[in-house]
Amino acid sequence: MFFFLCLLLGCKDKKSKELNQKRILYKTYSIKQVGDQEYVNVFNAANDSLKNWTNNHLSAYAIYEENGWYLDNLICFNENGDRCVMALSYRLYISPDYDGMSQFYGAKIKGQWYFFRGGAFHLSRKAYVSADSIKYPLNFKTLDEIAMQNIFRGYLKKNSKDEWEINDAFFTYQLEDVGWGDFNRQSHKDTLENGKRFTNKKDYFESKYLRKSKEKWLYREK
Secondary structure, eight states: OHHHHHHHHHHHHHHHHHHHHHHHHHHHHHHHHHOHHHHHHHHHHHHHHHHHHHHTTBGGGHHHHHHOOEEOSOOEEOTTSSEEEEEEEEOOTTOSSEEEEEEEEEEEETTEEEEEEEEEEEEEGGGTSOGGGTTSOOOHHHHHHHHHHHTSTTSEEEOTTSOEEEOHHHHHHHHTSTTSOOTTSOOGGGSOTTSOOOOOHHHHHHHHHHHHHHHGGGOBOO
């Protein structure tokens, strides 16, 4: 039993170290795309946005207003430095067995960053901590590791020279694929104000991001 416990803890520690090394690698490549100062600026802007939304009691962010939020300090930028993926969590102190996490996206449009939330999922504490600890929210280190496995996985890929490079499909899948609309089959509400269709894919999706950013203000708690 003692041997099994040591083996289990050793495997867990090894996995934790591997995730931390990958996190450092991801952050290094991400900073290369935008520079240290822009990296910090985007993180601060995202935090300020969350404060603004919770202070204004937007219903889509009510759970963060009630429980607070934890924004992972890893930001994955695309090659153009105009899109990013982050991990946003909340810790349910009133819950006996779970917390939550979601993708948190950013898009730079005409020099300004806009932020919006992606899909969310519950985190069962039973899967990450001992039975004695499930009554407590997951700690930040555990949340960072969960984000590496679920939110940021696939950010980098190996090229033909066996070198790491940013994976464009990582951003296409999350910010252009299912749920964002079809550029080739635009619906009525996708059209420009003058009634014409979008002819540029970048403009098309940026219009989606702007709409997503503005829609949250339509639903404010009384």
